[in-house]
Amino acid sequence: MTTREALFDDLSALLGKRGLLTDGGDMERYRVDWPGYRGAAPLAVARPSTTRQVADVVSYCHRHDIPLVPQGGHSGLVGGALPDADYPELVLSLERMTAIRHVDPINFTMSVDGGCVLQSIKDAAAAADCDFPLSLGAQGSCQIGGNVSTNAGGLNVLRYGMMRQLVLGLEVVLPDGRIYNGMKALHKNNTGYDLKQLFIGAEGTLGIVTGAVLKLFPRPQVSRTALLACPDIDAVLKLYALARRSCCDLLTAFELVPRTCLELAMEALPELRDPLETPSPVYVLMEAAASGPADLDAMIENLFERGFEAGALTDGVLASSETQARNLWHIREAMLEGQRNRGEHLRTDISIPISSLSAFHERASHEIQDLYPQATVIAYGHIGDGNLHFNILPPPGLEADERAALLHELEERLFGIVDDFDGSISAEHGIGRFKQSAFLETLSEPEYDIMRGLKHLLDPRCLMSPGRILPRPID
Amino acid sequence: MTTREALFDDLSALLGKRGLLTDGGDMERYRVDWPGYRGAAPLAVARPSTTRQVADVVSYCHRHDIPLVPQGGHSGLVGGALPDADYPELVLSLERMTAIRHVDPINFTMSVDGGCVLQSIKDAAAAADCDFPLSLGAQGSCQIGGNVSTNAGGLNVLRYGMMRQLVLGLEVVLPDGRIYNGMKALHKNNTGYDLKQLFIGAEGTLGIVTGAVLKLFPRPQVSRTALLACPDIDAVLKLYALARRSCCDLLTAFELVPRTCLELAMEALPELRDPLETPSPVYVLMEAAASGPADLDAMIENLFERGFEAGALTDGVLASSETQARNLWHIREAMLEGQRNRGEHLRTDISIPISSLSAFHERASHEIQDLYPQATVIAYGHIGDGNLHFNILPPPGLEADERAALLHELEERLFGIVDDFDGSISAEHGIGRFKQSAFLETLSEPEYDIMRGLKHLLDPRCLMSPGRILPRPID
Numbered sequence: 035m036t037t038r039e040a041l042f043d044d045l046s047a048l049l050g051k052r053g054l055l056t057d058g059g060d061m062e063r064y065r066v067d068w069p070g071y072r073g074a075a076p077l078a079v080a081r082p083s084t085t086r087q088v089a090d091v092v093s094y095c096h097r098h099d100i101p102l103v104p105q106g107g108h109s110g111l112v113g114g115a116l117p118d119a120d121y122p123e124l125v126l127s128l129e130r131m132t133a134i135r136h137v138d139p140i141n142f143t144m145s146v147d148g149g150c151v152l153q154s155i156k157d158a159a160a161a162a163d164c165d166f167p168l169s170l171g172a173q174g175s176c177q178i179g180g181n182v183s184t185n186a187g188g189l190n191v192l193r194y195g196m197m198r199q200l201v202l203g204l205e206v207v208l209p210d211g212r213i214y215n216g217m218k219a220l221h222k223n224n225t226g227y228d229l230k231q232l233f234i235g236a237e238g239t240l241g242i243v244t245g246a247v248l249k250l251f252p253r254p255q256v257s258r259t260a261l262l263a264c265p266d267i268d269a270v271l272k273l274y275a276l277a278r279r280s281c282c283d284l285l286t287a288f289e290l291v292p293r294t295c296l297e298l299a300m301e302a303l304p305e306l307r308d309p310l311e312t313p314s315p316v317y318v319l320m321e322a323a324a325s326g327p328a329d330l331d332a333m334i335e336n337l338f339e340r341g342f343e344a345g346a347l348t349d350g351v352l353a354s355s356e357t358q359a360r361n362l363w364h365i366r367e368a369m370l371e372g373q374r375n376r377g378e379h380l381r382t383d384i385s386i387p388i389s390s391l392s393a394f395h396e397r398a399s400h401e402i403q404d405l406y407p408q409a410t411v412i413a414y415g416h417i418g419d420g421n422l423h424f425n426i427l428p429p430p431g432l433e434a435d436e437r438a439a440l441l442h443e444l445e446e447r448l449f450g451i452v453d454d455f456d457g458s459i460s461a462e463h464g465i466g467r468f469k470q471s472a473f474l475e476t477l478s479e480p481e482y483d484i485m486r487g488l489k490h491l492l493d494p495r496c497l498m499s500p501g502r503i504l505p506r507p508i509d
Numbered sequence: 510m511t512t513r514e515a516l517f518d519d520l521s522a523l524l525g526k527r528g529l530l531t532d533g534g535d536m537e538r539y540r541v542d543w544p545g546y547r548g549a550a551p552l553a554v555a556r557p558s559t560t561r562q563v564a565d566v567v568s569y570c571h572r573h574d575i576p577l578v579p580q581g582g583h584s585g586l587v588g589g590a591l592p593d594a595d596y597p598e599l600v601l602s603l604e605r606m607t608a609i610r611h612v613d614p615i616n617f618t619m620s621v622d623g624g625c626v627l628q629s630i631k632d633a634a635a636a637a638d639c640d641f642p643l644s645l646g647a648q649g650s651c652q653i654g655g656n657v658s659t660n661a662g663g664l665n666v667l668r669y670g671m672m673r674q675l676v677l678g679l680e681v682v683l684p685d686g687r688i689y690n691g692m693k694a695l696h697k698n699n700t701g702y703d704l705k706q707l708f709i710g711a712e713g714t715l716g717i718v719t720g721a722v723l724k725l726f727p728r729p730q731v732s733r734t735a736l737l738a739c740p741d742i743d744a745v746l747k748l749y750a751l752a753r754r755s756c757c758d759l760l761t762a763f764e765l766v767p768r769t770c771l772e773l774a775m776e777a778l779p780e781l782r783d784p785l786e787t788p789s790p791v792y793v794l795m796e797a798a799a800s801g802p803a804d805l806d807a808m809i810e811n812l813f814e815r816g817f818e819a820g821a822l823t824d825g826v827l828a829s830s831e832t833q834a835r836n837l838w839h840i841r842e843a844m845l846e847g848q849r850n851r852g853e854h855l856r857t858d859i860s861i862p863i864s865s866l867s868a869f870h871e872r873a874s875h876e877i878q879d880l881y882p883q884a885t886v887i888a889y890g891h892i893g894d895g896n897l898h899f900n901i902l903p904p905p906g907l908e909a910d911e912r913a914a915l916l917h918e919l920e921e922r923l924f925g926i927v928d929d930f931d932g933s934i935s936a937e938h939g940i941g942r943f944k945q946s947a948f949l950e951t952l953s954e955p956e957y958d959i960m961r962g963l964k965h966l967l968d969p970r971c972l973m974s975p976g977r978i979l980p981r982p983i984d
Contacts, residue, residue, distance in 0.1 A: 140746050140864035141895065142753070163754075185699050196697060199674060212955045219862045222671060222894045222936040224660050224710055225948055226978050227960050231706035235699055252754040271615050278617070279638075279727040282799040284757060324757040327811050328803055336802050387694045389615035419697045420616065461697040473700055480687045484967070485702050491962040503701050 038077070041100070045080055045124075048090045053130075055079040064125045065117060068109040068172065073116025076103075076125040083130040085205060085213060085244040091126060092242065092498075093211025101497045102126050104238040106180025107151065109172035111383075112466025114184075114237045114502045121500065126242065128179050134158045135245070142250040143202060143219040148179030148243045155248065164250040165325075167194040179243040185235030187462035192418035193286045194251065196462070197234065204230040205245030209493035219247045232488065237464055238499040240492045252325035257286070259321045259359035260334055262341065262350040263314035267392040270316055272346040273337075274388065274417050277320060280337035284328060287321040288418045289366060290391075295414050298372030299365050306368055309361075310349050318417070319366060321359075373412055373425065380426040380441045384452050385461035388420040394455045395422070398448060402426060409444070421461040424448060445472070465503045474505070513552070516575070520555055520599075523565045528605075530554040539600045540592060543584040543647065548591025551578075551600040558605040560680060560688060560719040567717065567973075568686025570599060576972045577601050579713045581655025582626065584647035586858075587941025589659070589712045589977045596975065601717065603654050609633045610720070617725040618677060618694040623654030623718045630723065639725040640800075642669040654718040660710030662937035667893035668761045669726065671937070672709065679705040680720030684968035694722045707963065712939055713974040715967045727800035732761070734796045734834035735809055737816065737825040738789035742867040745793055747821040748812075749863065749892050752795060755812035759803060762796040763893045764841060765866075770889050773847030774840050781843055784836075785824050793892070794841060796834075848887055848900065855901040855916045859927050860936035863895040869930045870897070873923060877901060884919070896936040899923060920947070940978045949980070 045054050055061050056078045065073045077100070082088045095102050102124040105115045117123045128149030135145040139162040146155055152173040159166040170176060170188040180186075182204065186197045194200065202221065206214045216230050233241050264270045267290070274288055293315050300306045309317075322330050334352050341347030353359035373379070386394045399411050408429030415422035426448075428440050449459050449472055465473045477485070489496070489504055500506045520529050530536050531553045540548045552575070557563045570577050577599040580590045592598045603624030610620040614637040621630055627648040634641040645651060645663040655661075657679065661672045669675065677696065681689045691705050708716050739745045742765070749763055768790050775781045784792075797805050809827050816822030828834035848854070861869045874886050883904030890897035901923075903915050924934050924947055940948045952960070964971070964979055975981045 138862065138864050140750050141862045142750075143862070185703075187697055187699075191697060195674070196699075198703070199670070208955060214955045214959070215953065216956075218931055218933070220860050220895060220931075220933050220936075221863070222662055222666060222860045222896050223933040224662075224671075224935050224937050224939045225933055225951065226940055226956075227715075227963055228660075228673070228706065228710055229956060229959055231703065232959075235703055240702075252758060255754075275615050275617075278800070279730075280801040282757075282759060282801040282803045283727060325753070326755040326757040327807050328757045332802050332804075385695045385697045387613065387616045387618070388696070389613050420695060421697050456693055456695075458693070458695050458698040458700055460699050461695075462699050464699045465701055476700065478690065480683060480689045481691075481701075481704060484689070484704055484707075487966040488702055491966055492959070 042078060044094060045078060045091065048094065049080060049082055049087055053081050053083065053087065055081065064105060064127065066108065067113065067116060069111055071113050071116060073113070074119035074122065076117040077122045079125045079127055081127050081130050085207065088126065088207045088242055088244050089211050089213050092207050092209065095124060095497055096210050096495065099495060099497065100124055101500050103499050104128065104179070104242045106177035106183070107172060107175040109176045110180070110184065110466060111463045112468045114464060114466030114499065118501060128177060128244065131244065137162045138219065139164050139250070141219055144248045144250055145217060145219065146178055146246055146248065148177065148245055150178045152176050152178060152181060159250050160253060163253050165253040166248055166250055168197060168200060178246055182234055182243045182246055183236060183238045184464045187419070187421070190286055192288060192416065193283070198231070200249045201230060201234060201246055202249055203247030204233055204243055206233050206241040206243055208241045209495070209498040214241070217245055217247055232492070235464070237466060237502050239489060239502050239504070240498065254323035254325050256328070256330060257321055257323035258330040258334055258352065259319070259362050260350060260352045261309050261362050262318040262320065263310050263348050264316045264318060264346060265348060266315055267395055269346040270318055270417060271388060271392060272344055273318060273341050276340045276344065276346065277337050280340060281322045281333045284322045284324050284330070284333070285320065285418065286323045287319065288416070289319040290415050290417050291317040291319055291365065291369065292414060293317070295369045295412060296365060298412065299368035302372035302375055303364065303368035306364065309351060309365065312349065314348060319362060369414065376427050378437065379428060380444050382424050382445065382448060383461050383463045384422055384424055384457055384459055385420045386422065386452065386455050386457040388417065390455050391417065391420065391422065394451065394457070398424060398451050401447065401451065402444065419461065467502055470503070470505065517553060519569060520553060520566065523569065524555060524557055524562055528556050528558065528562065530556065539580060539602060541583065542588065542591060544586055546588050546591060548588070549594035549597065551592040552597045554600045554602055556602050556605050560682065563601065563682045563717055563719050564686050564688050566601060567682050567684065570972055571685050571970065574970060574972065575599055576975050578974050579603065579654070579717045581652035581658070582647060582650040584651045585655070585659065585941060586938045587943045589939060589941030589974065593976060603652060603719065606719065612637045613694065614639050614725070616694055619723045619725055620692060620694065621653055621721055621723065623652065623720055625653045627651050627653060627656060634725050635728060638728050640728040641723055641725055643672060643675060653721055657709055657718045657721055658711060658713045659939045662894070662896070665761055667763060667891065668758070673706070675724045676705060676709055676721055677724055678722030679708055679718055681708050681716040681718055683716045684970070684973040689716065692720055692722055707967070710939070712941060712977050714964060714977050714979070716973065729798035729800050731803070731805060732796055732798035733805040733809055733827065734794070734837050735825055735827045736784050736837050737793040737795065738785050738823050739791045739793060739821060740823060741790055742870055744821040745791055745892060746863060746867060747819055748793060748816050751815045751819065751821065752812050755815060756797045756808045757803070759797045759799050759805070759808070760795065760893065761798045762794065763891070764794040765890050765892050766792040766794055766840065766844065767889060768792070770844045770887060771840060773887065774843035777847035777850055778839065778843035781839065784826060784840065787824065789823060794837060844889065851902050853912065854903060855919050857899050857920065857923060858936050858938045859897055859899055859923070859932055859934055860895045861897065861927065861930050861932040863892065865930050866892065866895065866897065869926065869932070873899060873926050876922065876926065877919065894936065942977055945978070945980065
């Protein structure tokens with residue numbers, strides 16, 4: 035380990051004055067994630083402006099045994115990008131690498147720097163009459179390198195898949211400072227092991243994503259939103275299978291909104307009216323979109339007919355204007371706000387086979403209510419992804435530590451049920467540090483061995499985001 | 510290494526009488542691939558009937574240092590599954606593992622044994638009113654484990670992606686005989702490194718795929734086929750970008766058919782009529798399909814209008830009946846037959862960014878024609894995949910060895926041009942053994958090191974399909 039001063043001098047020489055922050059005040063914002071989690075003070079913050087500079091910094095750290103953590107837009111939810119306290123880390127931020135390298139509207143691809151903010155990518159795609167479909171609440175600040183590294187999901191997974199499905203090529207600075215250049219804009223390429231897959235979803239533990247070739251799509255020209263009322267979750271699942279058919283897989287959203295969530299929404303936004311005449315136990319908020327002359331109204335009417343016939347649908351409204359569509363989407367936003375207003379609660383991001391969602395919901399709700407009759411279950415989610423945010427409001431009036439202990443207990447119990455249903459404890463948020471212990475419990479021996487081996491193969495000194503996903507090895 | 514007799518005894522004990530073939534005649538068909546390539550005699554052919562048996566055989570081989578090669582339906586084109594001559598291998602065939610384990614039409618998934626024939630999977634999906642979209646010429650014989658291991662492509666990649674996009678979970682017997690059980694039927698799962706990606710497209714060098722969870726789709730109810738005439742390949746590319754939009758990404762095929770290929774088709778099938786009044790330099794054979802009430806005619810008419818307006822289209826016909834549609838598809842089949850009738854030629858399977866297809870085609874054609882004026886270029890392909898079968902008929906009248914030398918020279922030259930266009934020398938056929946030397950030349954040092962490291966991590970004794978993709982290590 036080199037001295038702090040030598041480190042500053044050497045990195046300044048590599049990165050220039052603007053490329054290195056060492057002042058505590060300047061470094062403050064690199065310690066905090068959007069949800070408010072706070073990490074330790076970093077050794078320094080490196081802000082390279084080229085892939086070459088990233089490689090130089092990483093190579094330097096490799097030679098001097100300095101742990102480092104790459105950072106995107108600070109919107110992670112599992113603490114993966116926060117600097118460590120026990121082993122002070124160099125933060126490597128890609129915020130100065132924001133070039134849209136190339137847009138190709140015939141190949142339906144775009145090549146970008148790893149530090150590009152998602153919204154700027156979406157804007158550049160739109161300017162070429164294309165669409166980059168990844169859509170997240172954080173799209174105004176999150177960076178594409180982070181999206182790749184966390185295999186981001188978001189709102190349009192049902193139609194376009196997770197980030198993994200949207201990546202054709204990657205450029206990665208490896209933990210030893212070498213550059214893996216896989217920036218090919220090819221839709222098909224079967225030449226050996228597909229190395230880019232290693233880095234997608236690896237949460238920065240195997241390398242730093244400095245560039246990506248992304249898949250684009252035709253830009254939707256028309257869209258329709260509808261709210262459907264269903265007797266129960268089983269009916270919602272039936273309706274989903276019908277909707278895939280009736281809407282010719284042009285669905286962009288199929289969201290479960292239980293009555294309790296609608297009521298939370300009306301609590302948060304008093305001007306919100308009950309959208310249908312009679313209250314219903316469950317609702318679906320759905321959207322379809324098309325880039326050409328598709329008659330979406332006919333498709334949704336077809337779904338209404340088939341849904342009624344199958345007993346999967348009791349009522350529904352198809353938005354007849356953009357304003358009406360926006361109002362329907364307000365329900366979902368207000369519901370999230372209503373949830374926040376109720377104070378700290380257990381938030382989860384689990385997935386289950388879609389066909390088991392109803393059985394899972396029933397069992398989990400019953401177990402929670404039996405044990406903690408005063409707890410409130412708030413479960414909504416992306417039906418088409420099998421992704422449920424099964425959240426739990428603890429009973430009111432608990433002390434802070436009592437509350438924390440209960441939330442932990444609730445999570446353990448819920449994850450146990452998830453396991454019984456062959457589900458995942460992290461559908462899209464990843465593992466980072468916060469979910470590590472629960473994650474490690476789910477791993478089989480061969481899985482653990484291979485993951486360990488991959489980390490060791492690419493980062494034998496364990497300097498790249500050490501302790502995220504897998505624990506730091508015990509020397 | 511154990512003796513041959515001990516090997517037979519031990520494997521018989523593990524697999525039972527039906528599970529092991531040792532007779533030369535019985536083993537004959539395991540030496541031959543569909544294109545007619547022939548491998549050496551295997552040590553024996555193991556035909557396990559359960560994943561446990563696969564694991565037992567692999568574990569046995571691991572303990573006794575016996576190389577083995579998993580086999581699917583023998584339709585590979587790069588010699589990957591043919592037994593080796595220098596180091597006699599045990600063939601492990603999954604042909605007895607053909608169970609459809611579970612079909613889930615709500616989750617749009619199916620769990621299957623690795624030895625399931627693709628057609629049986631497609632049939633089981635159809636029986637549940639779903640579609641498994643992977644479509645290959647070999648679908649009546651190829652096995653899903655082979656499809657996964659080679660990341661198969663085929664006819665519907667434009668709409669549904671390669672095999673990698675269609676896999677949600679895998680069960681793999683690792684080279685040390687342990688079982689990796691990743692058979693989760695989840696559409697979203699961000700828990701650590703996505704291990705299944707390692708085995709997709711690894712051509713059996715990292716493990717044996719004994720089970721898979723596949724993604725299903727709504728079954729198409731209507732489809733439309735059209736043949737379009739374009740002035741040149743540039744126009745085809747423009748038309749493709751328009752078609753993605755007009756047809757709302759419901760395109761299932763967008764095939765380039767140059768006039769030379771249409772003439773080859775008419776040569777092979779004399780009753781085939783010129784489908785349009787005036788001959789055109791290039792044609793596109795396209796298809797769109799939908800699972801619900803989509804007005805495909807309106808979409809294709811919209812494309813005709815926009816194509817004419819943009820000067821990308823000079824004529825076209827939209828099939829008005831299924832018979833007419835089938836007749837249009839006959840063109841493609843007859844064209845392949847016409848090509849075969851012309852005798853041995855260079856067959857390639859390259860990919861290029863779609864936007865470069867025209868420039869690539871022009872440069873490659875010119876170079877070939879300049880050097881060998883009597884050679885004939887036959888280039889057709891899947892435009893939406895950037896996948897060109899740029900084939901070359903050598904001049905007539907060459908001796909066999911002269912011909913072979915020329916084909917090799919042509920391939921080297923063509924691959925050089927592919928490299929200049931940042932393309933791939935193997936869009937979907939893979940590497941196996943036949944493309945290994947050309948493949949190795951394209952690898953950078955970090956790529957080679959990581960691939961080597963992956964092989965070493967999972968198969969340190971190099972017993973699993975040794976010498977495929979990467980060369981056998983020199984001790």
